[in-house]
Amino acid sequence: MATKLKTVQFWYEFASPYSYLAAMRVNEVAVAYEVRVDWKPFLLGPVFKQQGLNDSPFNVFKAKGAYMWRDMERICNELDIGFKKPSVFPQNGLLAARLALCDEVRPKRVEFSQGVYLMQFVMGYDISNFVNLHSVLENLGLNSKKAFAQSQSNEVKLALRNQTQWAMENGIFGAPMFVCGDGELFWGHDRLEQAVAWGAGSGHKG
Amino acid sequence: MATKLKTVQFWYEFASPYSYLAAMRVNEVAVAYEVRVDWKPFLLGPVFKQQGLNDSPFNVFKAKGAYMWRDMERICNELDIGFKKPSVFPQNGLLAARLALCDEVRPKRVEFSQGVYLMQFVMGYDISNFVNLHSVLENLGLNSKKAFAQSQSNEVKLALRNQTQWAMENGIFGAPMFVCGDGELFWGHDRLEQAVAWGAGSGHKG
Numbered sequence: 458m459a460t461k462l463k464t465v466q467f468w469y470e471f472a473s474p475y476s477y478l479a480a481m482r483v484n485e486v487a488v489a490y491e492v493r494v495d496w497k498p499f500l501l502g503p504v505f506k507q508q509g510l511n512d513s514p515f516n517v518f519k520a521k522g523a524y525m526w527r528d529m530e531r532i533c534n535e536l537d538i539g540f541k542k543p544s545v546f547p548q549n550g551l552l553a554a555r556l557a558l559c560d561e562v563r564p565k566r567v568e569f570s571q572g573v574y575l576m577q578f579v580m581g582y583d584i585s586n587f588v589n590l591h592s593v594l595e596n597l598g599l600n601s602k603k604a605f606a607q608s609q610s611n612e613v614k615l616a617l618r619n620q621t622q623w624a625m626e627n628g629i630f631g632a633p634m635f636v637c638g639d640g641e642l643f644w645g646h647d648r649l650e651q652a653v654a655w656g657a658g659s660g661h662k663g
Numbered sequence: 664m665a666t667k668l669k670t671v672q673f674w675y676e677f678a679s680p681y682s683y684l685a686a687m688r689v690n691e692v693a694v695a696y697e698v699r700v701d702w703k704p705f706l707l708g709p710v711f712k713q714q715g716l717n718d719s720p721f722n723v724f725k726a727k728g729a730y731m732w733r734d735m736e737r738i739c740n741e742l743d744i745g746f747k748k749p750s751v752f753p754q755n756g757l758l759a760a761r762l763a764l765c766d767e768v769r770p771k772r773v774e775f776s777q778g779v780y781l782m783q784f785v786m787g788y789d790i791s792n793f794v795n796l797h798s799v800l801e802n803l804g805l806n807s808k809k810a811f812a813q814s815q816s817n818e819v820k821l822a823l824r825n826q827t828q829w830a831m832e833n834g835i836f837g838a839p840m841f842v843c844g845d846g847e848l849f850w851g852h853d854r855l856e857q858a859v860a861w862g863a864g865s866g867h868k869g
Binding site: 508509517518520521523524527528531628629630631641642644645647648 | 714715723724726727729730733734737834835836837847848850851853854
């Protein structure tokens with residue numbers, strides 16, 4: 458008898474370094490716990506603006522930013538995944554986020570998102586650039602012309618706006634954020650395992 | 664033959680919730696790794712001020728604050744240690760930090776610091792109150808009259824100022840922060856194990 462898998466929402470912003478780490482690992486961890494992951498791209502820009510910040514906290518708070526880049530380097534080294542600090546930070550993830558929500562991309566949202574992250578944080582390329590995104594799409598066998606057209610539709614623009622609005626109204630103040638079925642939030646790549654365990658119902662309940 | 668133990672500095676602020684968690688666990692973890700912990704009380708107020716914040720980030724950024732209190736509740740439940748949200752946050756940890764640096768308290772700095780945290784985050788008492796600090800000191804068999812007198816000396820005031828200044832000049836932007844012998848920083852209770860492992864020389868080197 459098939460049982461319905463429990464779901465953990467994975468909220469990610471394409472420009473977010475720690476979201477990159479989580480994106481590369483979350484599905485693997487979820488499989489071990491028999492949890493389904495719902496990938497939710499959103500924009501941090503409006504979230505930070507609501508907090509009174511006009512830039513990434515990693516730029517506003519210099520020491521925190523310096524720590525983060527060193528920390529990324531250490532973690533990627535430990536996980537043995539590539540890392541290159543992008544020349545511009547934060548990058549503009551608007552187009553990538555819209556693409557991720559398109560019908561053409563949806564069936565491969567995970568692979569597309571991981572591809573965008575690798576392009577940004579391993580190769581150091583610009584993720585707001587059409588040509589770069591085109592190559593990610595085409596590598597996955599997706600119709601990039603169709604995807605770009607859909608990404609500019611009012612429907613997709615509104616979907617991303619609604620998603621970001623939902624995040625702000627539900628306590629999501631940064632990324633990555635994991636939202637469990639019972640509404641529990643877990644913030645940061647540090648909490649990936651704990652979030653998935655909780656979502657599976659095997660975490661301690663507070 | 665006696666070998667010199669490696670040291671990890673543990674930088675903590677008395678008003679910081681995640682510092683409480685780290686303070687209750689760091690020595691136990693360090694023993695397992697044969698690492699010595701150097702307890703460094705400092706003040707976050709001047710650090711936040713330098714960042715342009717006039718209050719704790721947990722108050723400035725409401726959603727982040729709400730998350731933190733729920734997170735504290737979950738973690739304390741999981742670790743099976745007490746937790747009560749203090750009625751005032753952040754509390755004024757100036758006097759406690761000065762006391763921790765006194766000659767009279769130094770030999771029992773760990774126990775004193777843990778006592779102050781328990782008073783604040785388990786009992787919900789005010790840690791800027793003389794009477795409450797007096798009871799922590801006396802319970803440890805310390806001479807509270809002597810300790811209070813020392814805490815008001817220019818020497819102790821300057822020591823705390825210098826400690827906080829060192830923190831700001833060395834990339835410490837929050838608490839708890841762990842500083843390893845090679846200068847590597849690890850931020851947050853989440854990173855306690857990783858920091859101690861690194862400090863012991865058994866962490867991966869980036």
